[in-house]
Amino acid sequence: MRALLRTVGELSVTAGLILMLFCAYLLWGTGAYTQSQQLLLQRELEERNAGRLARIELGEAVALLRIPKLGRGYRYAVVEGVDAEHLKKGPGHDPASAPPGKVGNFVISGHRTTYAAPFNRLDELERDDEIIVEAREARYTYRVTSQDIVEPDEVEVLAPVPGKPDIRPIRAFITLSTCHPEYSAAQRLIVYGVLKKTELRKE
Numbered sequence: 001m002r003a004l005l006r007t008v009g010e011l012s013v014t015a016g017l018i019l020m021l022f023c024a025y026l027l028w029g030t031g032a033y034t035q036s037q038q039l040l041l042q043r044e045l046e047e048r049n050a051g052r053l054a055r056i057e058l059g060e061a062v063a064l065l066r067i068p069k070l071g072r073g074y075r076y077a078v079v080e081g082v083d084a085e086h087l088k089k090g091p092g093h094d095p096a097s098a099p100p101g102k103v104g105n106f107v108i109s110g111h112r113t114t115y116a117a118p119f120n121r122l123d124e125l126e127r128d129d130e131i132i133v134e135a136r137e138a139r140y141t142y143r144v145t146s147q148d149i150v151e152p153d154e155v156e157v158l159a160p161v162p163g164k165p166d167i168r169p170i171r172a173f174i175t176l177s178t179c180h181p182e183y184s185a186a187q188r189l190i191v192y193g194v195l196k197k198t199e200l201r202k203e
Contacts, residue, residue, distance in 0.1 A: 030088070034116035037089040041077035049136050049201075056080050062093045063100050063135040065108065065118075069125060076118045078133075082109045091118050091176075097158065098172070100133045101140040101198055104160040105173040112178040112189075119178035123147070125191050131174055138200045142174040142193035149180050150188050157190050171195065 041061040048054065048061065056062055058081040065076045082092040091110035098104030110119035125131075131142040150157055159165035162175050172195035180189035 030114045031116040034088060034090060034118075038077055038116070041079060041089060042075070045077055058083075058095070059086060059089070063133045065091055066132040066134065067125070067130070068132070069129045070121050076110075078108055087111055088115050090116070094158065097175075098160065098169075100135045101138055101172055101195065103172050104169045105158065105162055105175055106133070107158050107175045107177065109177045112180070113183055119176065119189075120182070122176055122178050122189055122191055123180075130196070131176070131191075131193050133174070136201070138198050140172075140195060141197040141199075142172075143196040144191060144193045147189065147191045150190055152185070152188055154188070157188075157192075162190075162192050 042064065045061045045064055060080050061077045062080050063078050065078050067074050076090045078091050078093050079086050079089045080093055080095060082094050086092040087109065091108045093100075094107040094109065097107035100106050110122075111117055112119050112122070125144050125147060127144055127146065129144040131144060133140045133142065148157070156163055156165045158175060158177070160169040160173075161167040162173055174193040174195070176191040176193075178189050179185045180187040
């Protein structure tokens with residue numbers, strides 16, 4: 001009996017260590033991958049901005065996302081696409097939604113706890129906070145209007161007019177989406193905003 005208990009104890013310790021290592025990988029190992037991909041994507045953005053405007057393919061950089069409320073160092077290249085492989089690189093633009101700065105809803109999804117957790121602090125955003133999107137043609141500044149927590153199947157929040165799928169848009173919106181609560185995908189945390197200012201880039 002004593003030998004059995006010792007064996008069970010040793011197995012429990014081993015399993016615990018393996019679990020800790022796996023959690024460490026999820027939190028830090030995946031972040032290292034995202035950071036390396038971000039360097040590539042941000043370099044790609046610089047090259048794209050220096051050259052002629054070209055069609056953006058899935059997996060390529062769309063724009064640079066900055067949120068001043070979250071610190072001066074908050075800078076993420078937004079990748080085109082929201083599949084798992086795309087979101088490992090950073091926040092992803094839903095290709096079915098509007099391009100940055102255009103009439104409609106510019107929808108961005110991002111991880112909250114893994115892969116550098118770009119949207120970990122999304123819940124800190126308040127009304128009138130700025131969301132800055134730097135695209136090839138212009139810098140777009142959006143103003144946060146509200147946030148909400150919804151069920152995963154409430155896809156109307158991603159409509160051209162958020163929450164109103166039957167209405168045709170006449171303004172430019174932005175919607176940021178991530179999992180809620182932390183370490184769970186039970187619900188979605190949504191931050192909404194509207195375009196406040198457009199600053200065209202000089203050719």
